[in-house]
Amino acid sequence: MGTVEPATRLRADAQRNRDLIISAAKTVFASRGPDVPMEEIAKESGVGVGTLYRRFPDRDALIRAVAADNLGQILDKVRAAMAEEPTGWDALARIMRLSTDLRLSVALTASSERSLEIIRGDEKITELRRTLMGALDEVVTLAQREKTVRQDVGGGDVAVLCSLLLQKVRSLSEEGLEFATERCVAIMLDGLRASASNPLPGRPLTKNDVKH
Amino acid sequence: MGTVEPATRLRADAQRNRDLIISAAKTVFASRGPDVPMEEIAKESGVGVGTLYRRFPDRDALIRAVAADNLGQILDKVRAAMAEEPTGWDALARIMRLSTDLRLSVALTASSERSLEIIRGDEKITELRRTLMGALDEVVTLAQREKTVRQDVGGGDVAVLCSLLLQKVRSLSEEGLEFATERCVAIMLDGLRASASNPLPGRPLTKNDVKH
Amino acid sequence: MGTVEPATRLRADAQRNRDLIISAAKTVFASRGPDVPMEEIAKESGVGVGTLYRRFPDRDALIRAVAADNLGQILDKVRAAMAEEPTGWDALARIMRLSTDLRLSVALTASSERSLEIIRGDEKITELRRTLMGALDEVVTLAQREKTVRQDVGGGDVAVLCSLLLQKVRSLSEEGLEFATERCVAIMLDGLRASASNPLPGRPLTKNDVKH
Amino acid sequence: MGTVEPATRLRADAQRNRDLIISAAKTVFASRGPDVPMEEIAKESGVGVGTLYRRFPDRDALIRAVAADNLGQILDKVRAAMAEEPTGWDALARIMRLSTDLRLSVALTASSERSLEIIRGDEKITELRRTLMGALDEVVTLAQREKTVRQDVGGGDVAVLCSLLLQKVRSLSEEGLEFATERCVAIMLDGLRASASNPLPGRPLTKNDVKH
DNA sequence: CATGAATGAGTATTCATTCAT
DNA sequence: CATGAATGAATACTCATTCAT
Numbered sequence: 001m002g003t004v005e006p007a008t009r010l011r012a013d014a015q016r017n018r019d020l021i022i023s024a025a026k027t028v029f030a031s032r033g034p035d036v037p038m039e040e041i042a043k044e045s046g047v048g049v050g051t052l053y054r055r056f057p058d059r060d061a062l063i064r065a066v067a068a069d070n071l072g073q074i075l076d077k078v079r080a081a082m083a084e085e086p087t088g089w090d091a092l093a094r095i096m097r098l099s100t101d102l103r104l105s106v107a108l109t110a111s112s113e114r115s116l117e118i119i120r121g122d123e124k125i126t127e128l129r130r131t132l133m134g135a136l137d138e139v140v141t142l143a144q145r146e147k148t149v150r151q152d153v154g155g156g157d158v159a160v161l162c163s164l165l166l167q168k169v170r171s172l173s174e175e176g177l178e179f180a181t182e183r184c185v186a187i188m189l190d191g192l193r194a195s196a197s198n199p200l201p202g203r204p205l206t207k208n209d210v211k212h
Numbered sequence: 213m214g215t216v217e218p219a220t221r222l223r224a225d226a227q228r229n230r231d232l233i234i235s236a237a238k239t240v241f242a243s244r245g246p247d248v249p250m251e252e253i254a255k256e257s258g259v260g261v262g263t264l265y266r267r268f269p270d271r272d273a274l275i276r277a278v279a280a281d282n283l284g285q286i287l288d289k290v291r292a293a294m295a296e297e298p299t300g301w302d303a304l305a306r307i308m309r310l311s312t313d314l315r316l317s318v319a320l321t322a323s324s325e326r327s328l329e330i331i332r333g334d335e336k337i338t339e340l341r342r343t344l345m346g347a348l349d350e351v352v353t354l355a356q357r358e359k360t361v362r363q364d365v366g367g368g369d370v371a372v373l374c375s376l377l378l379q380k381v382r383s384l385s386e387e388g389l390e391f392a393t394e395r396c397v398a399i400m401l402d403g404l405r406a407s408a409s410n411p412l413p414g415r416p417l418t419k420n421d422v423k424h
Numbered sequence: 425m426g427t428v429e430p431a432t433r434l435r436a437d438a439q440r441n442r443d444l445i446i447s448a449a450k451t452v453f454a455s456r457g458p459d460v461p462m463e464e465i466a467k468e469s470g471v472g473v474g475t476l477y478r479r480f481p482d483r484d485a486l487i488r489a490v491a492a493d494n495l496g497q498i499l500d501k502v503r504a505a506m507a508e509e510p511t512g513w514d515a516l517a518r519i520m521r522l523s524t525d526l527r528l529s530v531a532l533t534a535s536s537e538r539s540l541e542i543i544r545g546d547e548k549i550t551e552l553r554r555t556l557m558g559a560l561d562e563v564v565t566l567a568q569r570e571k572t573v574r575q576d577v578g579g580g581d582v583a584v585l586c587s588l589l590l591q592k593v594r595s596l597s598e599e600g601l602e603f604a605t606e607r608c609v610a611i612m613l614d615g616l617r618a619s620a621s622n623p624l625p626g627r628p629l630t631k632n633d634v635k636h
Numbered sequence: 637m638g639t640v641e642p643a644t645r646l647r648a649d650a651q652r653n654r655d656l657i658i659s660a661a662k663t664v665f666a667s668r669g670p671d672v673p674m675e676e677i678a679k680e681s682g683v684g685v686g687t688l689y690r691r692f693p694d695r696d697a698l699i700r701a702v703a704a705d706n707l708g709q710i711l712d713k714v715r716a717a718m719a720e721e722p723t724g725w726d727a728l729a730r731i732m733r734l735s736t737d738l739r740l741s742v743a744l745t746a747s748s749e750r751s752l753e754i755i756r757g758d759e760k761i762t763e764l765r766r767t768l769m770g771a772l773d774e775v776v777t778l779a780q781r782e783k784t785v786r787q788d789v790g791g792g793d794v795a796v797l798c799s800l801l802l803q804k805v806r807s808l809s810e811e812g813l814e815f816a817t818e819r820c821v822a823i824m825l826d827g828l829r830a831s832a833s834n835p836l837p838g839r840p841l842t843k844n845d846v847k848h
Numbered sequence: 849c850a851t852g853a854a855t856g857a858g859t860a861t862t863c864a865t866t867c868a869t
Numbered sequence: 870c871a872t873g874a875a876t877g878a879a880t881a882c883t884c885a886t887t888c889a890t
Binding site: 455456457459536537538540553577580581583584585587588589591593594595596600603604606607608610611612613614615616617619620622624625626629633634 | 795806820826
Binding site: 461462473477481 | 882884
């Protein structure tokens with residue numbers, strides 16, 4: 001489960017506010033970048049700034065919370081794919097298609113150098129990341145055993161491809177983007193097939209290469 | 213040639229400052245995002261803020277100038293690849309590898325929603341973009357005639373893949389990034405080969421799909 | 425009543441600050457012109473700049489508010505004169521002497537071309553102006569029925585004379601100005617008397633001539 | 637003659653530039669206030685800022701020069717009135733009507749507190765002012781001997797009335813202003829007539845009251 | 849607790865003045 | 870001398886954060 005709980009249980013309404021704020025922050029970060037005025041986020045949440053600050057001591061804390069929430073969501077979907085798809089290849093394909101869903105919420109959190117520094121070192125986030133990477137390695141290994149995925153790639157390679165796909169290509173329209181992304185995923189999947197065997201440079205990337 | 217000249221000839225020293233500023237802006241935008249204090253850019257350029265503002269009436273104008281300069285550079289390199297490589301495939305491969313060089317300078321200019329609005333509608337930039345897309349279509353068509361590239365892709369698909377690659381994946385180290393990008397490029401190229409023929413959804417993207 | 429209320433009720437302390445700011449702005453505009461640093465006004469009000477900007481989104485809004493407040497004050501005094509003086513002539517004379525009181529606060533708000541543009545089109549101000557001009561027409565008409573004021577003038581003429589008197593003649597000392605103004609008012613009043621009948625050029629100016 | 641010459645003779649072209657600048661400054665001060673960017677004035681003059689600064693060491697010097705030029709012009713016209721009109725009354729009436737001509741150029745120079753400080757103490761300006769006031773006293777005395785002007789006014793009173801008239805009443809249209817001013821002048825003249833004998837408060841103002 | 853007011857430091861931008869061409 | 874480029878101090882305005890209601 002991806003939702004992240006703070007140490008001490010919050011009162012019901014406080015928890016509700018917290019959720020409202022995170023959700024609003026995702027939206028607003030996505031449309032206006034990571035520097036939106038806090039007031040904007042508060043307004044979108046329907047609470048006052050004061051409340052926002054009571055829940056998150058400063059902007060950085062909020063960014064961390066949003067990032068953790070995002071990672072949690074991704075992890076949930078990755079696990080669902082692994083649990084529900086019949087083969088490793090199918091799971092992999094489904095995972096690579098997640099980008100469309102996730103783009104909006106994830107992109108901004110991870111985009112700027114600044115965001116990175118903020119996130120880095122956050123216990124919870126590090127843990128989520130580790131778990132996620134483990135899952136990817138697992139999927140790839142599985143599919144390789146099936147002989148559907150080429151041998152010379154690893155979960156890290158898939159992670160990098162996926163993170164590229166999270167990007168919003170801005171010279172495309174809303175629908176154009178969705179369409180183009182599907183095609184890119186298909187091209188990448190073709191490049192990942194066991195049959196596509198022009199050997200890759202170097203060695204497979206695994207979770208250990210993508211840790212930070 | 214990609215360098216963009218203003219309408220009226222600048223005095224030698226003024227031109228020199230203009231170049232210094234654009235170059236500094238690239239660096240600083242890349243490392244600190246599109247909201248860096250103008251003063252920072254001025255300092256990096258070695259000129260006073262006043263000079264910066266004399267040359268570029270506001271931040272937006274500077275961003276547009278940097279973007280145009282970037283596109284010019286890309287176009288130069290794409291043309292070089294087309295002129296110097298023996299086959300369409302080689303040209304394509306070289307182009308897709310440009311990302312490494314270009315990432316730093318390009319990324320930030322095109323990243324935020326805001327930047328897009330700023331850039332959109334700029335005559336010069338639109339023109340450069342159009343030219344660039346034309347070149348990509350040309351390369352792809354050529355390689356398709358050689359039977360090295362699959363028939364169901366177009367220059368637009370390549371453009372999208374390349375723009376994904378321009379992204380800086382921040383969970384990797386400097387060298388890790390370079391290495392991972394090479395692998396991604398290789399995977400994508402494998403996915404673009406004529407031999408990789410699991411059919412793609414929809415139809416090839418051409419320059420007309422990526423115009424804005 | 426001349427005081428102007430914003431649409432939604434302000435919290436008590438906010439309203440207090442608003443008043444402090446307007447009052448400070450009058451003083452400071454009067455002594456240093458309409459371009460005084462906003463910081464100056466804030467300091468004089470005893471609040472931070474931030475507060476000033478929260479209350480008035482920009483300098484123009486502040487200028488409009490001050491202008492409206494000034495007009496309201498004038499209107500109050502004109503009405504008091506009309507209500508309390510026994511004859512139209514006395515009311516007129518009292519009104520023309522208002523200049524002394526009002527000069528300080530009013531002068532700067534209406535002085536520059538720029539200020540005019542700012543003020544023009546403000547709903548509240550337009551309305552106040554209209555009401556004020558109506559009152560002047562009324563006083564003049566009354567006094568004409570009394571046969572104390574010449575028949576060939578109108579409220580508009582009085583308005584123009586008064587607005588001339590609002591000016592600070594700077595080649596006079598503080599007291600000199602007060603004294604000189606009294607004499608000018610007396611001369612003008614003599615010129616307005618029914619007995620001063622060298623016919624004026626054109627026709628009486630009424631409120632419709634001074635609307636803008 | 638009102639034109640003011642600097643101590644050392646200027647080369648012909650330098651003198652021409654000086655005149656261009658003063659003339660441009662009048663225009664621009666009138667339309668945009670005394671704080672117009674120096675660059676604006678330079679552009680209107682058709683010279684570079686550098687040249688402007690060579691001719692006038694700073695903004696204050698320019699303001700002083702413009703003020704002196706204005707006063708010189710007024711003086712010329714007052715003298716012409718005195719020389720050409722058959723009676724003192726006619727001269728006085730003509731003088732009071734000068735406002736229309738002069739308003740534009742004079743207004744801004746004398747308007748703000750700041751301008752006053754700049755001008756105050758300027759030798760040349762003081763002298764011009766003194767001369768001008770002497771002329772007004774003379775006209776009034778002459779008309780009083782003719783029994784056309786009331787005995788209880790002085791040149792100072794006229795000066796004050798005139799300076800009031802120099803003001804631009806901004807709630808009037810261009811033509812409306814001209815028309816209204818004529819009417820005000822007529823009313824004031826009626827108030828100045830020997831026949832308008834409701835006694836004025838205090839004593840006549842003379843040039844000594846308006847010196848600064 | 850929630851709210852939104854107050855604060856003031858941080859930045860963009862302008863413009864007087866100086867100085868190299 | 871004239872020009873217009875360069876400089877940086879001055880000022881408008883924004884927004885993170887704190888605190889009174």
